[in-house]
Amino acid sequence: MLLSVENLSLCFRTRSGVVRALEDVSLSLAKGETLGVVGESGSGKSVLSFAVMGISDSAATVTGGSIRFEGLDLLTSDGDSLDELRGAEMAMIFQNPRTALNPIRPVGRQIADVLLRHGGVTHAQAKAKAVEMLAKVRIPDPERRALAYPFEMSGGMCQRVMIALALACGPKLLIADEPTTGLDVTTQAAIMDLIEELARESNMATLLITHDLGLAAERCHRIAVMHAGHVVEVAPADELFANPRHPYTARLIATTPRPSTSLAGLEPIPGSLPDLRGELPPCRYAERCERRTPDCDRQPLLRQGDASRTVACRNPIMGDAA
Amino acid sequence: MPPVILLIAKRILGALPSIAAVVVVTFVLTRALPGDPAAYFAGPAADQESVEEIRRKLGLDKPLPVQFIAYLGDLAQGNFGTSLTTGQPVAADIAQRLPASVELTLCGLVLALVIAIPLGIAAATRPGSWVDHLARVISTAGVSLPVFFTGLLLVYIFYYLLGWAPAPMGRLDLFATAPPTITGFYLVDSLIAGDGAAFRASAAQLALPALTLGLFALAPLARMTRASMLGVLSSDFIRTARASGLSRGTVLVTYALRNALLPVVTTLGMVFSFLLGANVLVEKVFAWPGIGSYAIEALVASDYAPVQGFILTMAVMYVALNLMIDILYGLIDPRVRIEG
Amino acid sequence: QSRDESLLVVVESGTNSLDIHAVGANPASYGVTWNIYDRLLTYGTKTLADGTLSYDYSNIKPELAESWAFTADDEITFKLRKDAKFHDGTPITAKDVKWSFDRMVAVGGFPTFQMKAGSLEKAEQFTALDDHTFKIKLLRKDKLTVPDLGVPVPIVLNSELVKKHTTEKDPWGLEWSKNNDAGGGAYRVESWKPGEQLVLVRFDEWKSGPLPKMKKIVIRDVPSSGNRRALVERGDVDLSFDLPPKDAQELAKGGKVKVAGAPIENSLWYAGMGVKQPPFDNVKVRQAVAYALPYQKIMDAVVYGRAIPMFGGPAQPSKAAWPQPSPYNTDIAKAKKLLAEAGFPNGFETVIHINQGVASLSEPMATLTQESLAQIGIKATINKVPGANWRAAMLKKDMPMFIDTFAGWLNYPDYYFFWGYHGQNAVFNVMSYQNPEMDKLIDASRFETDRAKYEEQVKGVVKIAWDDVPRAPLFQYYLDAAMGKKVQGYTYWFHRAIDFRSISKN
Amino acid sequence: MRPLLDVVDLCRRFPVGKESFLHAVDNVSLHVQRGEAVGLVGESGCGKSTLVRMLTRVLDPSEGSIRFEDKEIGYIPAARFTHSPERGLIQMVFQDPTESLNPRFTAFDCIADPLKRLKGPWTQASLTARVEELASMVGLPLPLLTRFPHQLSGGQKARVGIARALGPEPRLLILDEPTSALDVSVQAVILKLLDDLRLRLNVSYLFVSHDLNVVRLLCSRVVVMYLGKVVESGPTDRVFDSPAHPYTRALLSAIPSARGAPPLRFRLSGEPRSPIDPSPQVCRFFGRCPEGHARCEAEMPDLQQLGPDHFAACHG
């Protein structure tokens, strides 16, 4: 396993109470694999990805579990060795690429900064490599564009620059936190194609965070569904769509418009995400669940299934599972 | 760089109406001053008649618009009039005293920047901590003290009680000789002349007044640095930089600070205006032979020509300064550079 | 040059001209002129009761003139020194003297006015008989003529040098001499930064007196009185001038430095009343005010004893001197009674004007006065008039009440009253006081040669001034200078500037 | 029957710098029938919001006519339109529910404001009753009415926005990407609500979106814009099944489909042309179009009818 997150729990201390943003989150990611993480807004997707990168907010405290990258426990290693990893071995791209780039530094310089930090190269080499990276993400006229500032580029181009920046040192893991929200559908497709292609080329693993189930379905090998800080289900993409086991997954699929659905077929999920402050029931979905049993509130959350397919539910949908 | 020259030309052109307005306002304001230069010139024992005679000679009996035209004519020839208090042409007085004021103001500003920026950064990197509160209290205290009070207090403590600072009487103590005038800044001139003694002497004289000004300018700068640093540190691109494993120093300085400086640079203009005002008081306390003390004396004596000359110089300087700030801003921020 | 040979002086504000004749020259210019130019005559010195040296107005001495004599009843002839030179090396001749005197009476303004006080009015009065003989013809017999030749105004300029810089508009070269040294005095100007400092160096070929001890004089402007005090107290400067009374008193007590204080001759601080403006046109009101003034409080809290009280004296003038203590004293009951008699049992409202230029003294005085007047029902507000406007305000003569000072250079009571009380209504008669009886006495005393008669006349004037009280006298102020213990020879001069020629350090 | 809204050759140019213009909306014609829901799609910056702001009459067109219920309203200056009787009849739901609610107004005030301005007179009681009626109509719990926008969730804010727009009983409701900022499940709720309201109140919709799946759910007709121009319009089914313009095709192929499904690889490359002073001869899509012909660079294609009510502007 390239990355394995085990029983990770994380909370934020805020003035209005402790926010239990992640609880007992377990995930794993193999080399070259693409894992999608989906869920409603506020379900903890970004918090998870920031925890993996070690760039959590200062108010965050990990209360349990571990994150291992190639066997190295990221939570216990010191800041310097993490800095060595970040940007070199694992990299991240963000939503809203325009603001995610330094507005007053030429994009080429920003890429070169990362290369100089990790690549063991000279200034000239870094510059050349930056141009090369820009060319690789199909930015026309890369020499000139390397000197351009983010505000001189469109959103799609900025996202390409972000990708070039992330991939500059050839990381083994790419975390993409909603890389295409805010972009056009057509640009979104092109960007996703690019990520997919580059990942395949270098056998890079990708953690794709999105709230668009359709996108995850199209791009990922496996998908993890998150709800209120819990990973409720992990399954291969096609299986997840064909046979969702967790009631939340099923509802999420049903509420996503697809080319084939009709308005009548859209089924909204009742209720909303619980407030993560204060006491929470063992199953955080129970409140909204139509398959809730008395056990759900009494017994601790049960995770069942094998490595390829887990579900955190006492009463999963077993439908036409073989 | 032609675009820069174009920008400068445009800014100067844009400032002309303001300067024209300043000339008019200054003229009206100074003519409203209660003094009577004719009575002053007429001497101690003049009677009403001889005062009228002098008034006629000075052209002060003419209607204001006529006087204004005459004033404009003089201005066009670079003639700012003559000061009653020093008896010298105002232009010469200002030329001689301006470097003193500018040197002092700049030293105060530099001192403030040198303290304020690290303080602001320290506060922003640990918001809510004791450093933050301390920075806030220090800088707020600085701006809460009336400058003349700070100045007097510093003189009392460092000169009178402790004897660490030299006597507060101008730019050099009585024994040092001024370096040959090149820039008019004693610090610079003495370095050019290689005169270590003069440099030390002028630096020692500068220390307290510059500190007084610096304390005053500290607050807006530290506060702005803190606020903009906080904003920048929580922005997306800093997260990107951290996620790229860039070292803490690079993130803080190359990425965060440079961005955070933009609003600080803008505040500089305002701070400078405050400083020029505070300068007037500080110069009075420290017997600093700058244009501020010159202006106060003239104002209290209802001596128009120096007041007009002073305000005009200040306005021109302020416009020039804003121009410099714009250019500096453009150097830091490519966005304005392109939009021009 | 050792520190012992140079004198560091701090003053509140420096000169604005190197030539006292220039238009708008300020009081500080008197001192410069005094030291860099010579006059024909000067005064000797005497020691005051407290040991302070003072000029002696009864002892007139030659300066540039080797000797002088009344060669006729209406003619004075001066023999000039043969070896005297200007700073540029040219010899000083009677031609220069003539040109200089012509200039004084021609330029108008203060110099002309001051010369007129000594009946020196027309160019025709002055003749250069030869290179070293100069003659003044008198228009009338005036006892002020000779003393007036020793004031700072009648300086002898290097006429050839100045003439090189005259213009059509400026035939007397005032613009040039304002910024340049054309003198032959004991010191010459080494450098001058207006508003900052003036450096004088000794003119080694000066012949009009013993060569001064100090080789270099640095006069620095330090506006803050606190700083001036600290500087001298800490020994950083040799002499601090323009000291406020409180500092003078404390420094004198402190013993670290010497304080030389001399009552300023022929001067008086007073509370004036515009006699043309009701209710001050009523003499009872004025007397009521004079009885309501907080004299002792002012002595204690404003001048800290650095003045001679000018109240609580005998009912009749005891001598023919000015100033002398008036019979008034703080007596609220009497003041109330007088006010009631005047028809203002409940008082009235008025405004006290003060000169902001001397606010450190006049403001507390006005505040105390205001408080005191309130006790007899007079509600006064205080109006601070900017220094430069003070003269214009005086000229307007519309101030109901004001606090001010006046001093004459020439120490003669008649001189003082002529400018301050005479019905000719000069600018200094701010009260617009007119009393034919007094005018007659003043006019007579000015040219009176009989000592006894003169004294009678003066006493008469003083008595009227007391009874009519257009001005309620407060105190005679000290001129205080603090100096390091080493400084010797500081002398009080009527023109209230420092004569560096007599100063030495040991 | 005449359409409810008939727009002919509407243009809007913004001056940029000296003598340059940004052609945000260029000769756009479209119509909306009574009770009909029309979708307007196109990529970011193609002029959808500009068009919609002209239609709601908060922005003055540079040229062209807007007829609403047979009355020309395009020439009434925006400032005057506020006081015209049609003001209440055209209402809009904004793209960003947060930004479009005054942070200092409670939900109640937000909904009541247009009622007070455009309807009435009201007594306090009747106003409260009407606001509560609207709130229940859009499914906003009544206790939330006293809250400020920052105390409401995204979906709740969207409902306030819809209730506000419905208050003056508009005939035409313009929805500028009303769900793009919302979660899918909230989006589903809102979509259902909108559809329901349309049927109940017989309002017409002009629904702006860049999500084709959403447009398809709600609209019977769709208009596709590209860089200020309409490039295709037609019944939703026809446009989806047989898109005639390459841009429409690219849009459709960009919709994510389940993994393994044969991807419709019809990707756009290159950058869009500049909207500033575009050449009137060159097709706006030229340069990005996978099919670009020589003719496309020489002649701007016009809308051509391809079927009943189906138009496209392409030479190909």
Next chain:
Amino acid sequence: MSETTRHIRYVLAENPVTAGAFAGFALLILLALFGPALAPYDPLVSNTDLALSPPSAEHWFGTDHLGRDILSRVMVAARLDMQIALAAVTLSFAFGSLLGLLAGWHGGRVDRMIGRVVDTVMAFPLFVLAMGIVAALGNTVGNIIYATAIINMPFYARMARAETAARRDAGFVEAARLSGNSDLRILAFQIFPNILPPMMVQASLNLGYAILNAAGLSFIGLGVRPPTPEWGILVAEGATYIVSGEWWVALFPGLALMAAVFCFNLLGDGLRDIIDPRRRT
């Protein structure tokens, strides 16, 4: 609303400095209201026998050169200083925000014209302009207030302009138009309440500057008329006594002045924290 109170309470609890500033502000208001009644002595009555006596049990802050009780003078001065500051700030706030609103809303020529006016005022070093105005018009309390108001006006105008311009195209403004609001109504009821909070912060900072400004004017002799107690004048009068060791004459009024300005500045910071939406989640 209750949430707002809770938020305020939180900000105050979290930040003792701000809480202190609020307390100080309350104290100042109390002093301004009741200072003259509370003062132990008549601030105007002199007693030259006691002149310049150091702090003692009778005179906590000592006495000044005329033997007046400094504590009483400092207390009584609070009212005048607060009056000057509040009046000046109110004036500049009113005119500045009006100009700023107009400029920001209309843009174009109106904006340029108003910008000119503002630039002209700003082209003067502000304190110097205040000096000029007071010197020209005479040193009355009214003129000090006008001068202070004029020099502070540009800050409000600029701020209001920027804040208005930023909101001119905001969704809620457009929504208000759609709701049938005229421009004037939008400005008054939609935009103004929104720009008010940041302007209040500015106002609280300016209260401090206004007091400093008045004090500076007093220092150079352009302040209110004697013997009215005003902090600036008290310090200026006391300044001459520092060197001779009578530190209390300047120190206590100086401290009062500083405490007030300090308080206003911190208050501004505190207000900023309270109204900053990012700080309330």
